Amino acid sequence: MIIDLPSTSTSAINKALVDLRDSGGAVALGRVLTLVVITDDAHAENAISAANEASREHPCRVLVLARGNKRGAARLDAQIRIGGDAGASEVVVLRAYGPLVEHGETTIVSLLLPDAPIVAYWPGTAPDDLRTDPIGRIAQRRITDSAEARDPAKALEARRSTYRAGDTDLAWTRLTNWRALLAAALDQPPYEPVTGITVAGAPDSPSTELLAAWLAAKLKAPVVRARTRKGTGVQSVRLERKSGAVELVRPDQTVATLTQPGQPDRRLSLARRPVKDCLTEELRRLDPDEVYGEALADGLPQVRKKVMSVRDAENAGKLSATRTTAARQAAAERASAKVSASMKGAPPEPERGDGMAPSAAETTTAQTPAKKAAAKRTPAKKAAGTTTSRRRTTAKGATA
Structure with a gap:
């Protein structure tokens, strides 16, 4: 039923709502929120349709408020x-x-x-700035959609710079299935650190930016952001590990393929989520989304945004992963050398100018000439000492 009230007032609207409840026989309202x-x-109509679907659960x-x-x-x-x-x-x-x-408020x-x-x-x-908006100030949760803004990148940056607890974005909600699949893949052996993303x-696509920011904040690994053609949304994620890469690729925005080392490829349904599903999910919670806030504040500044092809981005990610692995191995070797030296009671080996401790071969090579020189000087010193001792004995005998 639709009732039109042209050129009306809020008091007339409230009276009409009360009359409808009385005529319908409803004595109580089972509403959980506004x-x-x-x-x-x-x-307006698309938003009303999404809200109607979400209201079936909430x-x-x-x-x-449709501003004219x-x-x-x-x-x-x-x-x-x-x-x-x-x-x-x-x-x-x-x-x-x-x-x-x-004056909508x-x-x-x-x-x-x-x-x-x-x-x-x-x-x-x-x-x-949702913090200064009159309606945003009185709301416990504030839901936006950066993907529908005129400039998604600018809208996402505005969300980051003005974030406060209770804010969320449907561009983030669309990533729920992506995040679940990636987390499940990393939750299986081998439990190795991710060295490149x-x-x-x-x-x-602000969802792609948020996914890269979330991975950077949680995995503490360098992230390369590759850009595909417009309108494709999130296309692929590649996580570099020592045993091999974990890849989740969605070329057609409908079906994705999950690839893991030592396992057969799996095809998964991963279509873009409609607005009604995202809105329904966000209405399930009224507490702040701390993970979204962490991705905005900590992860987004870490994302390296360069215009490159997917192949170039993967090569850059592999190179970054190789450098990270080499640095970690060098640090582990230095720590092991210090522990071994302390257990033997010897002072730890001095570090070189490049931050790397000298190897055993280098130490042996550096000390060998000095030892040989010392060995050559030893007989001469002994001979000199013997001659001096004889002279002192003879002198004492002559005096006596």
């Missing part, structure tokens, strides 16, 4: 949707015009459910 959707007329009141033209007289048009047109919720669509466009305050959490959702362009994806 979902506030801030959008425009172009994105019954809520959906307030859609700022010019003209102040006017508020409303539309109430219940029953089959609202999923398991009640939807109130508010279309503001004129000066009311800049005053429009929705009187329509919020009492004593219920507030979740704000921007399906399109979101404010640069290559993540390939479209240049306009």
Whole structure:
């Protein structure tokens, strides 16, 4: 059922909601939260459809603030949707015009459910700083979608610079299956450290950036970000290890192939997740997503962003992995040498100027000439000592 209320007020909307509950025989509301959707007329219907699907798992009141033209007289048009047109919720669509466009928070305050959490959702362009947005300040969770912004890279950077607990991004939610598959692959033997990471994806894909940032923050390994053609999303991930690389490749955005050393290739369903699934997942939790915050703050600055092909990126990742492995082996050898020297009671070997301890062969070679010289000088010293002793004895005898 859809009820239109043109040129109305918030008090008239509240009265209409009460009348609908009374006429429908409902004596209580089973709503767990208020979902506030801030959008425009172009994105309103898609956002309402996603909210209706999400409400089947999370019954809520959906307030859609569709901002219209700022010019003209102040006017508020409303539309109430219940029953089959609202999923398991009640939807109130508010279309503001004129000066009311800049004062949306005053429009929705009187329509919020009492004593219920507030979740704000921007399906399109979101404010640069959610902390200063009037609706963002009163919400426990703030959901954005960098992929739908005009400039996804700029939007993602804005999310990083203004992040606070409670923020999340549907570009991050789309990675849930990717992260689960990669974590499961690394949770199997051999339990070796990852020495290099290559993540390939479209240049306009914030999900690819977040996946690379998450891997950099968690695995503490160098990351190479390769860029494919636009519109391809996340395409592949390669994790370098001593026993071989772990690869997850999705060439057609539908089916992916997981490759691991010593195991047969596995084909997995890994299609792009729709908005309704991502929104439903985000509404399951009202606490801060600490992993997302860590990926933004710690991982994103570590990602090396260079325009290169996937093959060049993989070669760069292999080279970086080789250098990292060599450095770790050298450090282990130096530590082992120091431990051996301390156990024998000898002082540890001095380090060279390049930071590497001299090898046993170098030490033997360096000491051999000195030992030979000392050996040659020994007979001469002994002879000189004997002659001096005889002279002193003869002198003493003559004096006596």
